[in-house]
Amino acid sequence: MKAPPLHQTLEASAKFIRKKISWAPEAAIVLGTGLGNLARRVSVEAVFSYRDIPNFPVSTVESHKGELVFGTIGGKKVVVMEGRFHGYEGYSLQEVTFPIRLLAYLGAKILVVTAAAGGMNLKYKKGQLVLISDHINLMGLNPLIGPNDDRLGPRFPDLSRPYSKRLMEIVDKTAKEKQIPVDRGVYVAVLGPNLETAAEYRFLRVIGADVVGMSTVPEVLVGVHMGMEIVGVAVVTDLCDPDHLEPCDIKEIIRVAGEAGPRLDQLIESSLPKF
Numbered sequence: 001m002k003a004p005p006l007h008q009t010l011e012a013s014a015k016f017i018r019k020k021i022s023w024a025p026e027a028a029i030v031l032g033t034g035l036g037n038l039a040r041r042v043s044v045e046a047v048f049s050y051r052d053i054p055n056f057p058v059s060t061v062e063s064h065k066g067e068l069v070f071g072t073i074g075g076k077k078v079v080v081m082e083g084r085f086h087g088y089e090g091y092s093l094q095e096v097t098f099p100i101r102l103l104a105y106l107g108a109k110i111l112v113v114t115a116a117a118g119g120m121n122l123k124y125k126k127g128q129l130v131l132i133s134d135h136i137n138l139m140g141l142n143p144l145i146g147p148n149d150d151r152l153g154p155r156f157p158d159l160s161r162p163y164s165k166r167l168m169e170i171v172d173k174t175a176k177e178k179q180i181p182v183d184r185g186v187y188v189a190v191l192g193p194n195l196e197t198a199a200e201y202r203f204l205r206v207i208g209a210d211v212v213g214m215s216t217v218p219e220v221l222v223g224v225h226m227g228m229e230i231v232g233v234a235v236v237t238d239l240c241d242p243d244h245l246e247p248c249d250i251k252e253i254i255r256v257a258g259e260a261g262p263r264l265d266q267l268i269e270s271s272l273p274k275f
Helices: 006-018 036-041 098-105 165-178 198-206 217-225 250-274
Strands: 027-031 043-049 067-073 076-082 110-119 129-137 182-189 211-213 229-239
Touching: 006 098, 027 036, 027 098, 036 067, 036 076, 036 250, 076 098, 076 250, 098 110, 098 217, 110 129, 110 217, 110 250, 129 165, 129 217, 129 250, 165 182, 165 229, 165 250, 182 217, 182 229, 211 229, 217 229, 229 250
Parallel strands: 027 076, 027 110, 110 229, 129 182, 182 211
Antiparallel strands: 043 067, 067 076, 110 211, 129 229
16 A cells, blocks of 8 residues: 655644644754653653654664653753654664654754764763764665655755754853863764674774764754754764774663763753753
8 A cells, every 4th residue: 555645644643743732842852862861851741652643653772762742941842752763673764754754844943863872083082972063874875765745845955054053053152151061073874783893983983973873864864854953962972992992782872871961951951042
């Protein structure tokens, strides 16, 4: 059976949400692995389990709660994704990014993406916050492949400035005010789910990447396509020095992300009113 048009699918999902929420979120926030505590700072008006939303994927990754939280934080009406989706879970990138399309369809003009990432820049330490200045897509896939609906965005979206200079400057200024150390860096997206070899880390450093992860870029591509203004922050959860590479597992990644989480939460909450 042929799938219904994307616009029609979005409308069905939005109709379900609008039964409880009559207002449009100003900003959408995506919380990465181990970074779910920001949702606790929201003055909650409604919570939706991913399982209940028509056409929505379901989180399968440890530490991803799988809920959409609508409410207010930093004086902004927001929707927070507690958990995201990844290609390595078996979802297509169109499925991975459907939630971003839905949040933009509901009215969110700003997209804040966060992610746990491996740090390849040798000046980084575990727990470092990195403002994403640009990205490299090495997933070998793109969520914009296929028929384009001009009502949602252009066939050939421009990516000369995927991350908003205005929003980055606000986050930088806020970080200085709150004395939260923040660096800038280039995020490279790979499909996963394995971590990289030493040779792969060397290659990624040579092509200009500072941090590596298995998410974020597909969401940003769709956010750009939908006309959203985007800012991203990665948390360095493991060090990827190919000459001194140590084994790492998901429990360590979640632990480090959890320790850095309060600083990230404060940074986002304090920046939101200025967006």
